Amino acid sequence: MIERVPMSKNGHTRMREELLRLQRVDRLEVITAISVAREHGDLKENAEYHAAKERQSHIEGRIMELKDKLGRAQVIDCSSVSCDRVIFGTVVTVEDLDSGQEIVYQLLGPDESDVKKGSISVLSPWGRAMLGKSIGDEFEVKTPSGVRLLEVIDIEKGSEA
Secondary structure (H helix, E strand, O other): OOOOEEEEHHHHHHHHHHHHHHHHHHHHHHHHHHHHHHOOOOOOOOHHHHHHHHHHHHHHHHHHHHHHHHHOEEEEOHHHOOOOOOOOOOEEEEEEOOOOOEEEEEEEOOOOOEHHHOEEEOOOHHHHHHOOOOOOOEEEEEEOOEEEEEEEEEEEOOOOO
């Protein structure tokens, strides 16, 4: 059974663009760099050649990884999700019941999440704890500093990340 990778439409587009850049630009540049480095002679002591070969390995690995993720992608339009419960793509406002602090996150796929930009992975401990909750529901999240008790304050449709 294929494990699907949830991602927003914009996340899918960005990943496709990265794949195309790697295939059409970066791959060709590194092939040229390898060719030029070969012309410098002895490959055993040729640092340029070894650096280019290492970069080629990284590029090819990333291409394979992106192809795999795109092949398993479950693309979700975040602007058309239901706001009855916390699901992929929704923007969730929670209140820390100990401190009273309000926190806002959009639940996105693991490759799209960026806490600094206000998004977390739907597969993270926070994301998993919030999934399926409704406004007014309380839940616990285990963090490195201990267990936090939170309450869902609001659920909104997400914009495309």
